[in-house]
Amino acid sequence: MIPALSAGIIFLATYALIFSGKVHRTIAALAGAVAMITAGIALGFYDFDLAMEAVDFNTIGLLLGMMIIVGIIQPTGAFQYFAIRLSRVSRGRPWLLFLGLSWFTALVSTVLDNVTTVVIVAPVTVSIAEVLGVNPIPFLLGEAVLSNIGGVATLVGDPPNIIIGSAAGLSFNAFLTRLGPVVLTVLFVSTAFFPLVFRRELRKEPENLENLERLDARRALVDPLTMRKMFWVLGFTVLLYFVHEPLQFPPGLVALIGAAVGLLWVRPKVDEVMNFIHWDVLLFFIGLFIVVGGLESAGVLGLISQELGIVARSGILIASVAILWISALMSAVVDNIPFTIAMVPVIKAMGAQGASITPLWWALALGVGFGGNATPIGATANVVVISVSERTPHPISSRRWMSSATLVAFLSCVLGTLFLILGIGTGWFL
């Protein structure tokens, strides 16, 4: 009882510290991890080796590989190039521009980190909007919301999916075929919804159409050669993802193969690429895995797994829908990464009682993915576009966010629930 109690206290204290935002989340997670190991050694429920086993290095490898790929692409100016090209194609018509930019962000975020995508696309959007004399808010909002939605579609689209895929052993194709249709529907519905909310802004005639000519896409493209190479590398990596299951390559290995090919072909300066890797994020993950692993080793989850099993067996449909909405609510207010990592052993414990838990994984992925759109702090991409908008004359206020994106989040969760019910009913999600 004492091990479970102390592990529980360390877990709660760590999560409270992370969610309070008082200390940097990586420091909080690492301090928690060290506390968990030390307590574990003192009380005999955990040690360094068990902690290392608890860390899901497949997730870390996947994140690392994708970060390296992004780190090589980012300085080439490829994102800016495509964003400007899109604005030229739209001929300055706001709603077309909105469609182009937001779907571009959604598409890119299905394979690449959506925070990076938004970090690059948002400033370009602001300058395009300035040139055209239109309000950037609808564009920025659309990009953040659609990048969060797009990330749900694939195994590698956002960190919660990576964690879920790795823990549940679900393949890239499984994610694409189960969650892809949901995401596509949600993308269509939300692109139809945004023009309704922002009809005034998006119907406006652009002012300085001739200025658009001055935006030179070529100049944004710093390194066309590297961009072309990385285009192939990315294509090759995605191709490998499609066949990773028959090849028996874990997703982490695929990402690292992509990164290795990119590094070998482009030969960038290693130290510069290393600077693009978010080490604090990787260590944050490692710390969280160790903390939650301690909780598991101390038998805390064993104490409630009986009850959890009953919940899972009493009705997979109810359990799934409950997980979707709880996850959505949680990730609207707190960081979805710690939440997902903590949910993994809970769902596994439900499965240990004999119930089929695959629908629960899909429910978790949909909930944490869509829930992030509900509040301005729900996802990192939201925080990024808001801080970008604060440098323009049109800052995105919380009220503005709530009156548009929150509705999208709600709608997407409703659609997700429908798909979940349909998927379980037809057996597609089982």
Add this chain to the structure above:
Amino acid sequence: METEISAGSVELWAALGVFLAAYILIFTEKIHRTIAALIGAVAMVLVGTFLGFYDQGAALSSIDFGTLFLVTGMMVMVAILEGTGATQYLAIRIAQASRGRPLLLLSGLGAFTAGASAFLDNVTTMVLIAPLTISIADILDLSPLPFLTTEAAFAVMGGLATLVGDPANIIIGSGSGFGFVDFLVHLAPVALVVWVGSLAVFFLIFRDFVRKHPKNVEKLMEIDAKKALEDPAGARRMSVVLGVVILLYLVHQWLGLEPATVAMLGAALALVVGRPDVRKTFSEVEWSAVFFYGALFVLVGGLEHVGILNEFALLFQRFAQGNVLVASIIILWGAGLLSAVVDNVALVIALVPVLQRLGHLGLPPEHLTPLWWSLAIGAVLGGLATPIGSSATVVTISLSERTATPIDARRWMAVGVPAWFVGLSLGTLFVVWGVLSGFYA
């Protein structure tokens, strides 16, 4: 535990081919060593998955995370310490205590470098001390060359004394299960003997120099050491953290804490107490080194899984014919020669599983233990011989390029080779004594 496959099979040759190709790529330095190692690691896992002798799971369990976390933890602490200016402060104080007399200054700075690098990363130590040394030598109108070469040599030799002093020791500690105190008891005396011996050699080499009379001593004395201390409060806090960490290292074996746990504890403590900029601190950690080590473990793990290291261990055992003295001396000088030309981490990561195999093959502990210490002595001191033998020398040489007497290969060898030879010889004597007296059993 692992699949043993008979020699001559496709798996064996494939694994050996990937391993050798990767190591050649690393040692030729045509491409960055981390990239070379990562590509080798990915290739090993791919080939292993196809041929069925290795996969991602096995590769991950080959990685010695104890080493990686220990290295990372120490680097985080060093990064935070670096910002406080504490090292520079102490170096100035030592220079002032010597009153600029070359003999005392050389010994003082050398000893300080050795002491610092016994606990801190060698490269960081040199990066902090070398620029300061150059300016002190400038003030005194003395050539910085003798100081810099001595310091670089001591930075390398200093690492021998403790478990955390050199990456080679960290890996050996993790692979052999020896703790901080074991290293301190068995290697610190060797290190001390080697330090004194090579200091005598340096005095001999620089005999004219150490008799020189420095100029402008009063200017040296006027330097306000406190100014170097950028963050006095931070320096005080960090010295408390370092003190706690060293204390924990001294008792970690009794507490049952892994050295890596202690380092992570120290890093977490330093982050909480020092409250530095997290992103900046983490960007100062040399991640490419951490990944280099990780990738090497994966590469060598592939070799281990085809059973080739077992063959190698058998071969070695037959060669040494059960004579522990012969075996120790082969390892000490073999590692000493090899790590003069190649990265000692790459060498040690490949040799640790061989020594572990020897243990599995039934070599009694009293015969195995001297081999571990011999490997540490050879691998750490081997780097002295050439200008590329250790990263501390590489850094010092590049820092010396802006002085009037840049260290070139010839100038380095004039100091490094004697130090290397004396170091390895004294090390051999110590090992022989240790084996005969039973101290290393």
